[in-house]
Amino acid sequence: MAASLQLSFKPSLQPPKSVSNSAPKFSRVRCSAIAASRSYTVTLLPGDGIGPEVISVAKNALQLVASQEGVDFKFKEMPMGGAALDLTGVPLPEETLSAAKDSDAVLLGAIGGYKWDNNEKHLKPETGLLQIRAGLKVFANLRPATVLPQLVDASTLKKEVADGVDLMVVRELTGGIYFGKPRGFGTNENGEEIGFNTEVYATYEIDRIARVAFETARKRRGKLCSVDKANVLEASMLWRKRVTELASEYPDVELSHMYVDNAAMQLIRNPKQFDTIVTNNIFGDILSDEASMITGSIGMLASASLGESGPGLFEPIHGSAPDIAGQDKANPLATVLSAAMLLKYGLGEEKAAQRIEAAVLDTLDRGYRTGDIYSAGLKLVGCKEMGEEVLKSIECKVAAAL
Ligand SMILES: NC(=O)c1ccc[n+]([C@@H]2O[C@H](COP(=O)([O-])OP(=O)(O)OC[C@H]3O[C@@H](n4cnc5c(N)ncnc54)[C@H](O)[C@@H]3O)[C@@H](O)[C@H]2O)c1
Numbered sequence: 199m200a201a202s203l204q205l206s207f208k209p210s211l212q213p214p215k216s217v218s219n220s221a222p223k224f225s226r227v228r229c230s231a232i233a234a235s236r237s238y239t240v241t242l243l244p245g246d247g248i249g250p251e252v253i254s255v256a257k258n259a260l261q262l263v264a265s266q267e268g269v270d271f272k273f274k275e276m277p278m279g280g281a282a283l284d285l286t287g288v289p290l291p292e293e294t295l296s297a298a299k300d301s302d303a304v305l306l307g308a309i310g311g312y313k314w315d316n317n318e319k320h321l322k323p324e325t326g327l328l329q330i331r332a333g334l335k336v337f338a339n340l341r342p343a344t345v346l347p348q349l350v351d352a353s354t355l356k357k358e359v360a361d362g363v364d365l366m367v368v369r370e371l372t373g374g375i376y377f378g379k380p381r382g383f384g385t386n387e388n389g390e391e392i393g394f395n396t397e398v399y400a401t402y403e404i405d406r407i408a409r410v411a412f413e414t415a416r417k418r419r420g421k422l423c424s425v426d427k428a429n430v431l432e433a434s435m436l437w438r439k440r441v442t443e444l445a446s447e448y449p450d451v452e453l454s455h456m457y458v459d460n461a462a463m464q465l466i467r468n469p470k471q472f473d474t475i476v477t478n479n480i481f482g483d484i485l486s487d488e489a490s491m492i493t494g495s496i497g498m499l500a501s502a503s504l505g506e507s508g509p510g511l512f513e514p515i516h517g518s519a520p521d522i523a524g525q526d527k528a529n530p531l532a533t534v535l536s537a538a539m540l541l542k543y544g545l546g547e548e549k550a551a552q553r554i555e556a557a558v559l560d561t562l563d564r565g566y567r568t569g570d571i572y573s574a575g576l577k578l579v580g581c582k583e584m585g586e587e588v589l590k591s592i593e594c595k596v597a598a599a600l
Contacts, residue, residue: 241301254585337372349571360494397433404436415451427457
């Protein structure tokens with residue numbers, strides 16, 4: 199049932215017109231579940247730190263919208279990261295990978311923590327992350343950066359610069375310098391120690407990520423900016439050539455090119471000029487973090503990693519936040535929004551996804567904030583309470599529609 203690369207919808211989070219600034223009255227009507235007509239298996243990987251806290255909230259949201267949409271979810275919770283290291287001695291046990299592969303979609307919390315920081319590389323929780331991406335063959339990482347009107351003040355940019363930003367970074371995830379060979383350490387002609395890596399892209403790798411990006415742009419505002427360093431790097435020259443050639447297949451998408459150094463500046467100077475950005479692994483790593491910070495909080499940002507077939511991997515962009523783990527302080531909304539991406543991009547359940555997105559906006563409209571997005575005069579809540587308020591918003595929307 200998995201449907202990766204289902205891009206037949208507008209991947210954009212905009213406030214619903216019906217959302218008001220006043221607190222709605224909750225009738226606490228639990229809508230009677232519609233008989234399930236579609237069934238999906240979702241592998242949950244809570245991981246470490248705040249991972250289990252935020253996954254629990256997202257699972258509840260998925261369950262509630264599923265009952266409203268006549269969808270049946272079978273959840274399979276599996277260990278990964280530090281939790282898996284403690285249990286099995288490896289960061290990604292075979293059982294976890296095969297459960298993930300056999301499912302329709304995978305929802306990951308976060309991995310990592312101080313306890314495993316000094317482990318050898320192959321025994322680090324982060325290695326499990328690279329392994330699961332490789333195992334699921336997910337090559338396209340989609341990271342939306344949307345400045346919600348309710349949180350525009352959380353941005354470090356001036357309000358007039360941040361207001362209305364709604365962009366998507368499509369990052370190539372399995373190629374380029376992070377995986378290219380040769381790599382390693384050696385000695386140069388002066389006898390000095392050197393470290394080296396290789397930026398390499400084959401045509402098929404560029405073509406498949408470019409197609410995802412064109413499709414994504416087509417469903418958004420029809421603008422695609424390809425970011426490279428074609429004035430210096432051969433791999434970027436090929437990148438630009440292929441993206442330009444493929445553009446003829448997408449005449450409805452306006453393609454532009456930008457060097458990465460300029461893109462880094464333009465994202466801060468005038469981020470509203472961007473709709474969809476496509477770029478390689480390393481530039482995407484950096485630019486997607488930069489773009490995300492325009493929105494103000496790491497606790498709000500979701501992501502999707504998709505392959506050509508098989509289940510997609512959906513996760514918040516934040517880490518395991520060991521500094522606040524177990525204290526009920528985490529913002530669960532990035533994971534809740536990742537669950538909405540799972541519904542949209544992984545399963546094609548767009549209506550269910552919209553219910554979750556609308557509920558998140560409604561919860562923010564009603565003034566609920568975790569510490570990371572709190573400002574004076576609003577209601578400071580913990581992870582659990584934020585989750586309960588999201589559920590109320592999901593219910594309330596249904597009650598209003600009855
Ligand atoms: N995909 C992943 O699982 C992933 C990603 C990044 C880092 N990590 C791992 O996470 C661990 C901690 O890394 P880090 O501190 O650099 O990054 P981090 O994202 O975990 O935390 C950075 C800061 O943001 C805060 N924060 C993060 N998520 C939050 C949330 N949902 N709500 C409120 N505040 C939140 C944290 O409290 C911290 O102050 C490391 O072991 C790292 O390797 C994992």
